[in-house]
Amino acid sequence: MRTCGATPGGPSLAGVDLSKQTVIQGVILRDGESTQADATGVPNGSPVERAHVRLLDSSGEFTAEVPTNKGGQFRFFAAPGSWTLVIQAHGARVEQKVSATQGTPVDLVITL
Amino acid sequence: MSREKTLVSTDWVLENLNNSSVVLVEVDEDTTLYQGGHIEGAITFHWRDDLQDGLIRDLISKEKFEALLSKNGISNDSTVVLYGGNNNWFATYAFWYFKIYGHHDVRLLDGGRKLWELKGLPLVSAVPTRTATRYVARERDNSIRSFRDEVVAAIGTKNIVDVRSPAEFSGELAAPAHLPQEGGQIKGHIPSAKNIPWSKAANEDGTFKSDAELRDIYAAAGVDLSKETIAYCRIGERSAFSWFVLHELLNVENVKNYDGSWTEYGSLVGVPVAVGA
Numbered sequence: 559m560r561t562c563g564a565t566p567g568g569p570s571l572a573g574v575d576l577s578k579q580t581v582i583q584g585v586i587l588r589d590g591e592s593t594q595a596d597a598t599g600v601p602n603g604s605p606v607e608r609a610h611v612r613l614l615d616s617s618g619e620f621t622a623e624v625p626t627n628k629g630g631q632f633r634f635f636a637a638p639g640s641w642t643l644v645i646q647a648h649g650a651r652v653e654q655k656v657s658a659t660q661g662t663p664v665d666l667v668i669t670l
Numbered sequence: 671m672s673r674e675k676t677l678v679s680t681d682w683v684l685e686n687l688n689n690s691s692v693v694l695v696e697v698d699e700d701t702t703l704y705q706g707g708h709i710e711g712a713i714t715f716h717w718r719d720d721l722q723d724g725l726i727r728d729l730i731s732k733e734k735f736e737a738l739l740s741k742n743g744i745s746n747d748s749t750v751v752l753y754g755g756n757n758n759w760f761a762t763y764a765f766w767y768f769k770i771y772g773h774h775d776v777r778l779l780d781g782g783r784k785l786w787e788l789k790g791l792p793l794v795s796a797v798p799t800r801t802a803t804r805y806v807a808r809e810r811d812n813s814i815r816s817f818r819d820e821v822v823a824a825i826g827t828k829n830i831v832d833v834r835s836p837a838e839f840s841g842e843l844a845a846p847a848h849l850p851q852e853g854g855q856i857k858g859h860i861p862s863a864k865n866i867p868w869s870k871a872a873n874e875d876g877t878f879k880s881d882a883e884l885r886d887i888y889a890a891a892g893v894d895l896s897k898e899t900i901a902y903c904r905i906g907e908r909s910a911f912s913w914f915v916l917h918e919l920l921n922v923e924n925v926k927n928y929d930g931s932w933t934e935y936g937s938l939v940g941v942p943v944a945v946g947a
Contacts, residue, residue, distance in 0.1 A: 579851060608706075608787050612874075613847050620869030621835045622847035625700065625755060625784075634847045637837060646874070648790040 567667040569631045580658050582613065583633035584666030586626050586645055605630025606670055609647040616640045645670065676765075676918045677780040677878070678751055680789060686751075687711055693744050693800075696783065697721075697754045697764040699907070707793030709753070709786065713742050713800065717760045717907075721767060729810070729929075735771050736805045743800025746774070753779035753786070757869070757876045763910040765918075766927055770815060772808030778914070784876040814917065816900045816926035818934055821860065822941055829899040830863040833912040834932070838904065839865040841945040845904060855936025858945040860902070864891050865947070868908040871915045884915055895922045902928040902935070 568583025587603035611632040612623040616639055626632050636658050643654040643666075650670040658664050678686075686692045687710050694712035696704050704714040715721060720738055723730055730738070744750060750768060754761035761782055768776040779786070786793075816824075824830055837843040841857035859865070870887050871879055878884070888895055899916060901909040906929030913927040928935075935941065 574850075610784055610788070615835070615837055617836070619836050620867060621837055621843075623756060624848045625703070628706075635845075635850050636847045637842050637851075644874070646784075646788060648788055 567631070568633050568663075568665050569627070569629075571663060576661055576663060578660070580636045580638050580660045581633060581663035582636050582641060582643070582656055582658050582666075583631065583663060584643075584668055586611070586630045586632070586647070587667065587669050589669045603669065606647050609645055609650075609670065612644040612646070614642040614644060618642065643668070672921060673780075673878070673881070673919050676777055676914075678777050679780055680786055680791060683709065683751065683753075683779055683786075684791070689749075691747070692749045692751055693742075694751050694753065695742075695744075695764065697752060697760040698783070699754075699756050699760050703755050703783065705795075707795055710792065710794045710796075711798050712753075713798060715742075715764060717763065721764065727930075727934075729767065729770065732771065732807050732809065735767075736807045739805035739807075740803050743803055744805055745803045746806060748775070750776045751779055752776065753782045755783045757784060757872050757911070758782035759868075759907045759911055762914045763907040763929075766814065766910040766913055770810050770812075772811060781875055781877040788875055814913065814926055816902075816928040818928075818930055818938065820926075821900055821902070821928050821930075821935065822938075824898075824900055825860060825942065826862045829893050829895070829897050830860050831893065831899060831901045831909075831912060832859045832863040832865050832903070833868040833901055833909050834859075834865070834903045835867055835869075836865060836947065838932075839863075840947050855933055856943060858936070858943040859932075860935055861942045861944040863902075863944075864893055866891050866893070866912070868903070868911045868915075871912065878915065878919060881920060884920055888916075895920075898924040898926075900926050900928050902931040904932045905929070906931045 567585035586606040586609045609626045613621045613634050615621050624632050638659050645652045656664050696712045696714045752761040752764050839859045844851050901912045903909040909927050916922040916925040
């Protein structure tokens with residue numbers, strides 16, 4: 559897992575007003591592939607397209623869900639606070655807790 | 671209706687892939703999903719380009735609905751099976767739409783596209799060609815559709831069910847969290863509305879919970895289903911999901927979907943608004 563926004567695993571943040579949005583995003587990769595970042599910070603591994611990423615609030619209530627794109631990426635526009643991601647794909651299910659703040663995107667690399 | 675008549679399983683779809691009386695229709699929020707792969711034989715409706723008037727904010731006219739179905743080879747006696755991404759949100763909206771225009775045999779794939787994918791079932795890229803028909807729709811059935819004046823008058827009298835997430839209900843978020851938070855509306859909810867998120871009716875794989883579980887959800891929230899009920903969300907899709915649960919699965923009468931929903935109500939001048947849980 560990586561939470562710094564400098565070399566994101568999620569989609570490009572170009573055009574996103576980070577002063578107003580609380581972004582939680584990332585990329586889903588298959589386990590068994592290399593998940594080490596290379597020299598430029600781009601994740602290796604096989605991206606999982608059409609994984610279902612579900613955002614739960616601090617009480618565990620469903621808030622939103624998106625499928626990953628061809629690059630295995632997803633993004634939510636949330637609110638500051640504690641959230642839980644549930645990632646489902648064929649034969650896999652992973653949970654990941656995150657803490658989001660406005661202005662600094664949470665950017666994750668999650669392996670299934 | 672009941673779930674035997676309105677829901678089909680993935681197995682049922684697999685068994686009916688070559689049934690010429692069955693038309694599979696995918697309706698997604700993310701309209702790129704269909705192009706990336708869909709169930710064999712399925713056509714797609716674009717929730718905005720095909721199902722919104724485009725000039726005024728409204729459903730398409732009866733004549734346009736007839737033209738859409740005719741062009742896509744759907745007959746009045748076709749069994750239409752709807753499915754889609756995002757837990758069938760837009761597919762249930764389309765289901766409600768087919769009911770508005772009186773189609774007699776429309777069903778929903780339980781679990782939608784998500785369950786299909788989680789099971790690893792095949793998706794194809796081939797777009798089918800269907801022979802055009804001459805579909806004849808009925809006049810709109812507005813007994814399942816609510817409008818703003820009725821909603822304002824329903825405050826404190828009828829059941830109003832806000833099916834958005836708790837964060838949208840309280841006013842913390844202006845839209846579902848997969849969309850930018852820049853709605854033109856103020857934040858909050860309709861006074862006297864009960865917050866029963868649509869998601870409470872769905873299992874994690876996107877299938878509907880059992881009838882007993884569904885009834886418990888509404889009972890626990892203190893909703894007396896013998897009274898008239900209006901469901902709303904942000905733009906009317908998620909509330910179509912909850913309308914489907916109440917009207918089609920639990921056979922509750924007098925349930926309406928307010929498709930104007932928060933994007934309309936939250937823009938009205940002078941109407942009361944509540945915030946907080």
